Amino acid sequence: MKLHTLYIYIMLLAGISCSGCIREDEYDNSPHGNLYALWNIINEQYCFLDYKEQTLDFKWNDMYAKYASRLSSSMDSYQLFEVMCDMLSELRDGHVNLYNPHDVGRYWSWYEDYPTNFNEELQRKYLSNDYRIASGIKYKILDDNIGYIYCGDFSTAIGNGNLDEIMHYLRTCNGLIVDVRNNSGGQLTNAEILSRRFTNKRILVGYTAHKTGPGRNNFSTPEPEYLEPSTGIRWQKKVVLLTNRRCYSATNTFVRNMKECPNVTVLGDQTGGGSGLPFCSELPNGWLIRFSACPMYTARMEHIEFGIAPDVNVSLSLEDALRGEDTLIEEARLLLNISE
Amino acid sequence: MKKILHAVVFTLTTFVLPISAKAQEVTDTVAANRYTVHSTMFGLGSTNQLESYLSPFEYTGAQISFLRESLRMTRMAQGRISYQGLFDGYVGCATGPEDDGNELGGSIGYHAGWHYHWTPSAQWRLMAGLQFGGDIGFLYNMRNGNNPAQARARIESAASVAAIYKFHLGRHSLTFRAQTDFPFMGAIFSPNYGQSYYEIFSKGNYDHNICFTHMGNAPSFRGLFTLDFPIGGYIFRVGYNYDIRQSKVNHLKSHVYNHSFLIGYVKHFSFHKHKEKNPNRFIL
Known part of the structure; x- marks a missing residue:
């Protein structure tokens, strides 16, 4: 074999190596x-x-x-x-x-820009010192035999075994208050695990989509999202879900799901919104940018980016607060006791 | 893409095929004895990673790798076809252009290749054939909170050519090998442009997540150069490997450019079922 063929071989490899590089556009760091x-x-x-x-x-x-x-x-x-x-x-x-x-x-x-409608000091009067905690969820049976669950964060993993224990403990209650005020989100899967306890059948709760390209209208066909009933203990009685403006992101999705469940009444203020699943990217100077990337909708294909309105609009009143009462919890108890 | 196709055709027609006319007869005792060359090499080198799903910027850093090779002659085509198994992997850590973020990447893969051999002279052996394989891997951006990682999986078929040159330096017999593989067709896993892993794995919403790849949307290639040399009755191998993996699917750009300097050892095995009249263990 002649040496020049080897040179050709090497040159070809070099030629192939230099062609067809896949790189991103570069911006000035100015x-x-x-x-x-x-x-x-x-x-x-x-x-x-x-x-x-x-x-x-x-x-x-x-x-x-x-x-x-x-x-x-x-x-x-x-x-x-x-x-x-x-x-x-x-x-x-x-x-x-x-x-x-x-x-x-x-x-x-x-x-x-909105009233808080939540006061931890007032909540403490209801929880006292003898409440229970499982998977970060605080729960207790109130004096009028109404169950109270406070979930302040969806970042902590919620175990099905923990939820079974909670539901079993509260099983004799006449109704249940699920309080997610000031819960600004976390993992969508945790929100889903909790909401599955409140339906006995598979229900459509919304739609989700994603971008399929950089163009403004490059979106996938919205895919339906179904809520599957939990195989564990499910709540069969009335539920009042307490919300305020700090219910955001995964909690907003939780409220969306719960609104589709039977026996659930949402009480309080409108949620904060945040219906876009966020992604991250970077700038040339190294700064990190987070933004909404995947939109989520209701079962009627409505946007919930700016929040979900409650079924019963109730605000925390100063008079009640001075009496040591949480207006939203009291209204919820009233609603559950009347229903009962 | 045309350039690459022309290059492949040109290589095969002007370089490999004419030499085949001069090919010498090869006995099949090497195949019958399942004469096999095993090598294990470890590498250290640089990595350049781009994954626009995670960041629009290229991250550069260092990587460590391994390459396990098995090469033996088969009985196909009168013992002129060899089987090559390449098992490789790497783990690399790279930093963003402004030193604000780090990415951890890695992959592991296996490729099986069959090469036709030409032996134009006692010193030269030329090989051309096809390779099939795949790899799985990941890239984890330690800074991103919501889309921190990208999974990688691909299968591919590749054209592969190699040249082996055996020579002496003093009393020592050395073997040089140059090999390049360029995938021309395959499939790759990729989320869609703005699709989250929550949607794929928690909701089961798939959307063009398995993409067909070819030299136009995934121009990838690997070059492997090795030199085998004996020291004290053992055969050692040094080498240089460049592994260029690229893709542009679902409007997402991705590349991994790995350059490794390798060092390892070589072992030769055979079963000796048949006596070799003229022992020719020259595979690699």
Whole structure:
């Protein structure tokens, strides 16, 4: 074999090696480059752009030019961060966050602009010191034989065995209060595990979709979401679900599911919303951006990004609070006792 | 893609096939005795990882790898076809361009290949054939809270060519091998563009999660260069391996560029069912 054939072989390999590299577009690590990268991530991956443009009356296409006018090459990272957060706040989405080493950009008006309707001191009067805890869920039988469950977080794994114990303990109660006030979310699977205790049959609770490409209208066909009944102990009596504006994300989905269950009445304030499953990405300067990527809808294909209205709207009253009473819990007890 | 196809055709037609006319007759005693070359190598090198599902930026860092190779002649085509098994894997840790995030990646795979051999001279052996295999792996972005990881799985069929050159340096017999494999068709797992793993695995909503791959949307290749040399009755092997894995499916871009320097040992086995008239253990 002649040596030149070996050279050809090596040259061919080198040629193949250099062709067809798959790489991403690169942005400048400058104020303009970072702002454009941020704008483009939202433009291509954020799942509520059309909905937000319609309901909030803005055009995302105009946003880059609007906020780029506030940039200068000499600005520091604090000023750039402020401009970026202002642009992101147009979306009014609690799932949109910008993380940098000195701060977290956030939109928390979904609960900060509204009354809390929850007071831990008042709740303590009902729970006292002899309540039980399982999987992070506090539970107790109130004086009028109404069961009370407080789930303040869906981040902690909820075990089916724990739920069986809870349901078994509360089985003699005339009704059940499920309190998810101030629960700002966690794992969707935990929310689903708990809501499965309140239906005896498979029910349609909503739809979910995802983006299939960077285009504005690149969405998958919404897939139905069904709630399967738990194989463990299921609650068969009346339920009142207490909500406030801090019910967000996975808790918002929990409330959506519960509204489809029989015997459930939602009482309190509207939930905070947050119906987009979040994803993360990065900017050229290393800052992390979180945003809503997969939209979730109700069983009637309605958006729940801005929250779910309760069946009975009740606010915490100052007079009740001064008496040491939680208005929402008292209203729920009244409702359950009347039903009984 | 056209360039790559032309390159493959050009290699086979101008480089490999004409030499086959001069191929020497090979006895099948090597196959009958199941003469097998096993090698185990460990590598250290660099990695460059892009997974646009997790981040639009390339993460670079270091990786460690292993490569276990088994090579033996078969009885097919009068003992001119060899079987090659390649079992490999790597674990790498890479850092983002601004040193703010880290990614941990790894994969493990097996490829089985059959090569036709030409022996244009006592020193040269040329091989061309097909390879089938697959790998599974992961990439974990330690910074992302909501979409922290990407699973990887692929099966592929590849064209494979190799050249082996045996020579002497003083009293020592050395063997050099250059091999390249380029997958031309296969299938790959991928979530859809904005699809979450919650939707795939908790809800069972599948959406183009198994994608057909070809040289246009997944131009990948591997180059392996090794040198076998004896020391004190043992055969050692040093090598360089570049493994380029790329894909662009569901609008998601992904690549892993691994470069490894390898070192290991080689073992030769045979069953000696038949006496070899003219022992020719030259496979690799």
